[in-house]
Structures are given as structure tokens and as C-alpha cells.
Amino acid sequence: MTREEFQLLRDYVYEKSGIYFAENKTYLLESRLTNRLSELGCGSFEDYYYFLKYGGDKVKDEIINLFNAVTTNETSFFRNPPQLDAFNVIIQKNYLQNGLAETPLRIWSAACSTGEEPYTLVMLMLEMIEKYKKNIPFMVYGTDISTKALDSARAAHYTNYSVRNMDEPMKRKYFDEAEGVYRLKEHVKRHVKIDFMNLMDTNAYKTYRQMDMIFCRNVLIYFDDKMKKKVIDSLYESLKPREYLTIGHAESLHNISRAFKPLIFPGTIAYQKG
Ligand SMILES: C[S@@+](CC[C@H](N)C(=O)[O-])C[C@H]1O[C@@H](n2cnc3c(N)ncnc32)[C@H](O)[C@@H]1O
Incomplete structure (x- = not known):
């Protein structure tokens, strides 16, 4: 070249x-x-x-x-546990202690790759529902620009490598395994709506409004500052007031946006819409 x-x-x-x-x-x-x-x-x-x-x-x-x-589609189930612990704390505080929202929780995995992130979020929700014996209606949206990754997300068949961060009981609970292929159970899949969405396309955000939580992890690193600003501003608009954004642990909003309030959790930061 x-x-x-x-x-x-x-x-x-x-x-x-x-x-x-x-x-x-x-x-x-x-x-x-x-x-x-x-x-x-x-x-x-x-x-x-x-x-x-x-x-x-x-x-x-x-x-x-x-x-x-x-595109680089590297991902895995239960990636970066401190961010997932923070997610649990936010859900417990805001939706279990303070009473449930009137409408189902809307959680968006923006740049979901092959689905491990949105399905992890479903598992966390299902675990909380079981633990606190409270029904929390929710929907997870998983979007990406790679149709190849989205096809894998829809099929939801995974390798040992993808589930390496999960312990055996959790693997058995959420997958049917045969000959090293982990097939995600239907009751997890049905909580996720998978679709193509280009974060560059400001019009496409219309479908993803009124979000309670957005995970946009490990994609900003591929953008320059101009594009990062554009995406972060659009994600801000997509959140309900006072709701939360999580970006990759190696990513930062420094010089990108001052609109969010950084909230410190053990080992991580979550960003709250002002
Ligand atoms: C490294 S993966 C991150 C997956 C997951 N969020 C995680 O943290 O494990 C980055 C993903 O961003 C997607 N991506 C890159 N540019 C994008 C864009 N403009 N719009 C939507 N997705 C994009 C890629 O296709 C890829 O699947």
C-alpha cells in the first residue's frame, strides 16, 4: 500500500x-x-x-x-469486573432501594461486538432479580457497526475463551455446553435486541433514546477526539436525566466532555448525566 x-x-x-x-x-x-x-x-x-x-x-x-x-471485535463475558460491580451498585441503589421505575429499564451496549457485553448485563440483571426476589422489567439493546459480529451475537454460540472469566456454576446456569461450544440459553437471549447502528450516524440515535444505562466500552480508542466528542454528546442526549454512562477502563472523557459528573466506584468511574 x-x-x-x-x-x-x-x-x-x-x-x-x-x-x-x-x-x-x-x-x-x-x-x-x-x-x-x-x-x-x-x-x-x-x-x-x-x-x-x-x-x-x-x-x-x-x-x-x-x-x-x-473493526476490532475483541470482547469477552464479564470483561472488567469493577465496572460490572458498579453497575450492580447503581441498579441496587436506584431501582431496588428507591422503588422501581414505571417503565422497563433500558440498557444499551453501544458497540456490543459479538454480544458478550449485552448478555453479561442480562446475566447481572437476572442474578439481581433472583437475589432480591423483585421483578425488574428491563430490555438490553446491543448495537454495532460490524454485521459479522452482530450475526455471531444473534447466534450466541461461544468458545471457552469467551467465557474464561465465568465460574463453572455460572457457565452451567446460562449456557448449554457441548464439545466446547457454549450455547447461550434462550431466556437470556430474549432480553437483548441486536441491531446495526453506526455511532457516527447522528440520526441513528433516534431509536436509542431514554436510556437508563449506556455501556460504550473499548470503542472510543478507535476514534479521534472530534469523533469522540460527537459520540459522547450523542450518548449524553440518549440518556435520561441523571442516568449513567460507562466507557472502557483505559478510556477517558478528559478534554472530551464536561457534561457528565464522574462518580468514583472501587477500581472504576461511572459518568452520570447532569
Ligand atoms: C473492541 S470491541 C468492544 C466490544 C465491547 N464493547 C467490549 O468492551 O468488550 C469494539 C467494537 O466497536 C465497534 N465499532 C467500531 N466503530 C464503530 C462505530 N462507528 N459504530 C458502532 N460500532 C463501532 C466494532 O465493530 C467492535 O465490535
Whole structure:
């Protein structure tokens, strides 16, 4: 990939997804797009760029393939436990002690990848419902830009690696396992609505309003500051007043937004809408 080809494709990917490949990531972008070239029979990265730019009706489908190729979908069940403990505390304090909300809780896993995050949130809710013997109506929304990841999320079949943070009783409770494949039980799946959603697309947030809790973890790292601001402002609008946002433990809202109140929990921070 030449420098010019890298710049053309880097800018195109950024314009469509907000994902920003810095100059030192040239090799990564190249390796991720090599398959697209061979599948389309493009002779060079420049040809591929011109196809994306001027390819007519076929471009819509190719953009989906492009998103599938350039995204990093690494995730797992029960990732970053301190954030999940904070989630438990917030739900207990706000919805179990202070009385239940009139409408079902709306929880959004924005950039849910292959589903481990939204399904973890369902398990946490089900555990609390069982422990406190209170019915808390809730719905979890799982969205992502990668249709490949979303297909896996819908199938909900997982490997040992995905469930490595879970103990045996929890695995048995929530999965049917056979020959190393963990099939998520239906009663967990039915709490999650999985859909395509590009965080770059301000219009698409319309469907995700009045949220009680948003998890948007480990995706801001792929954006530049301009895109981070745009996404965080939109997520702010999607929350009900005084409700909560969780971002990845290595991510920060420093220089991105002052609209949220940071709340300190053991080992983590949650952000409350003002
Ligand atoms: C590393 S995974 C994080 C998954 C999960 N949130 C977690 O923390 O385990 C990042 C996800 O962000 C998604 N993503 C990247 N850009 C996006 C965008 N513009 N809109 C929606 N999702 C995006 C990728 O497809 C990928 O599945």
C-alpha cells in the first residue's frame, strides 16, 4: 500500500465510521483490506478506493464488508469486573432501594461486538432479580457497526475463551455446553435486541433514546477526539436525566466532555448525566 493509497483509504474509513488509522497503522489497514481486494478482483488499493468512491449501487454492500474488515471485535463475558460491580451498585441503589421505575429499564451496549457485553448485563440483571426476589422489567439493546459480529451475537454460540472469566456454576446456569461450544440459553437471549447502528450516524440515535444505562466500552480508542466528542454528546442526549454512562477502563472523557459528573466506584468511574 503506497502512502497515497493509505491516506485515501484512511480518510474514507474515517468519514464513514469515525475509525482513525494513524500513520503508524498503515500495515494494519493494509492487512485488513487485502482480502477485500482479492474478493473483488481489484488490482491495487487505489482501484479499491475508486470502487468505494464511484462504484454505484454495489458500494452500499461493500461498505458493510469494509466495516467488517476494519473493526476490532475483541470482547469477552464479564470483561472488567469493577465496572460490572458498579453497575450492580447503581441498579441496587436506584431501582431496588428507591422503588422501581414505571417503565422497563433500558440498557444499551453501544458497540456490543459479538454480544458478550449485552448478555453479561442480562446475566447481572437476572442474578439481581433472583437475589432480591423483585421483578425488574428491563430490555438490553446491543448495537454495532460490524454485521459479522452482530450475526455471531444473534447466534450466541461461544468458545471457552469467551467465557474464561465465568465460574463453572455460572457457565452451567446460562449456557448449554457441548464439545466446547457454549450455547447461550434462550431466556437470556430474549432480553437483548441486536441491531446495526453506526455511532457516527447522528440520526441513528433516534431509536436509542431514554436510556437508563449506556455501556460504550473499548470503542472510543478507535476514534479521534472530534469523533469522540460527537459520540459522547450523542450518548449524553440518549440518556435520561441523571442516568449513567460507562466507557472502557483505559478510556477517558478528559478534554472530551464536561457534561457528565464522574462518580468514583472501587477500581472504576461511572459518568452520570447532569
Ligand atoms: C473492541 S470491541 C468492544 C466490544 C465491547 N464493547 C467490549 O468492551 O468488550 C469494539 C467494537 O466497536 C465497534 N465499532 C467500531 N466503530 C464503530 C462505530 N462507528 N459504530 C458502532 N460500532 C463501532 C466494532 O465493530 C467492535 O465490535
